Amino acid sequence: MATNTILVNTYTNGILGPSAEMLGPVRDGGTIIANTAPGCWGPMITPEIRGGHEVTQPVAVEGAMPGDSIAIRILSIDVTSKVTSSGVDVIQGSFCVGDPFVAAKCQNCGKLWPETHIEGIGKDAIKCDNCGATVAPFIFANGYTVAFDEKKTVALTLAKEQVDQIAPEAEKYASLPEHSVQNPVTTLAPSDLPGIATRMRPFVGQLGTCPPVDTPDSHNAGDFGQFLIGAPHDYGIQPEGIAQLTDGHMDVNRVRAGAVLIVPVRMAGAGVYVGDMHAMQGDGEIAGHTADVSGVIVMQVNVMKGLSIPGPILLPNEEDLPHLAKPLNESEKLAATRLSEQWNTSIEETAPISFIGTGANLNAAVDGAISRASEVLGISQEEIKNRLTIAGGLEIGRYPGTATATFAAPVKALKKAGLYDLVKEQYQL
Secondary structure, X not given: OOXXXXXXXXXXXXXXXXXXXXXXXXXXEEEEEEEEOOOOHHHHOOOOOOOOOOOEOXXXXXXXXXXXXXXXXXXXXEEOOOEEEEEXXXXXXXXXXXXXXXXXEOOOOOOEOOOEEEOOOOOOOEEEOOOOOEOOOEEEEEEEEEEEOOOOOEEXXXXXXXXXXXXXHHHHHHOOOOOOOOOOHXXXXXXXXXXXXXXXXXXXXXXXXXXXXXXXXXXOOOOHHHHHEOOOOOOOEOHHHHHHOOOOEOOOOOOOXXXXXXXXXXXXXXXXXXXXXXXXXXXXXXXXXXXXXOEEXXXXXXXXXXXXXXXXXXXXXXXXXXXXXXXXXXXXHHHHHHHHXXXXXXXOOEEEEEEEEEOOOHHHHHHHHHHHHHHHHOOOHHHHHHHHHHHEEEEEEEOOOEEEEEEEEEHHHHXXXXXXHHHHHHHOO
16 A cells, blocks of 8 residues: 655665565655665675665655656755765775675685674774674775764864764764664774865765666666676676666765656666765765765655656756756846847747766766757757757766766757656746
């Protein structure tokens, strides 16, 4: 029996797909409230988690079937962590089978996906339950610990003295949810960048639907998914398997409160999941990681029957649109009308939309975003490129291979694709 609201506070073991039991279903038009655990670093130093992240148990949406899409309205995002740590990683290759995110092992006893415990603080604090050896497959090349103010508006990186005091109580400062099994990253006590003050702008790095084959959650994207091709562990795929991914792992910093994300359905029920909340991130996430936090996200989900899309489509907040893609204000409209009268030509009716592309590198990601826009809107790729150049812009979601192509699209094409009503609502057109 479908319900209007579902609260999610349980997590997968890092694997999304047919083996991940779905909660729900939630009604079409219903609300999902998710208490999320931190993404990258905590799960990365917890070998028993098999996907590199710790995302919520997926939720089935009533009536969603392959070939449909789900519109996810992000109603709110609230950070609950007080402190977290992050930084550039170093992979310890002998601590895994081919992929440290997916197949961690103890280099001492050889146990795959070993359960662990914490002894002390610092890079050697994560120990194998089986033999007691240090077992984390990642350490910091350069790392920091950052604290947040009570209103969750600003952040400050801390010095070693403060970090060493916090690290023994890392779980408390991280506000880890009850059912999270990850080792809190601040246990490693990184403190290479003290005194940096910055702004908070929380968003979710993982939001989407389940792929139709069991997939490590952090690799449910066209860039990280490349590491699954021919992999020596249980989740290896063939090159054509990349097309089955749903690109739920985006790290696009515009996927935040107020935005609408439209995602493809590849399994009955869709399996909407979320995680990897971040306190802030510059375009590109160039360090490979950012400030992972616990938090609560509230989402409304609507089934878009028969809307088959090749990948996620984003309707960002208007303030997050590239300058050239924003709808004209009243004075600009007046100036454009005068110009059209001067030259005796009409003004095309347009509205902004953003297509997310992923690939083995940024060039492939850009090409993918343009190709997806062309397929959905029925416009040639050459025309899309022109529109991006004079009425839009490209932005990097994540290095090495996630990009967004955002532009003012023809309203007639949006209507034909079945997208205009959502776009009109989002931008109050």
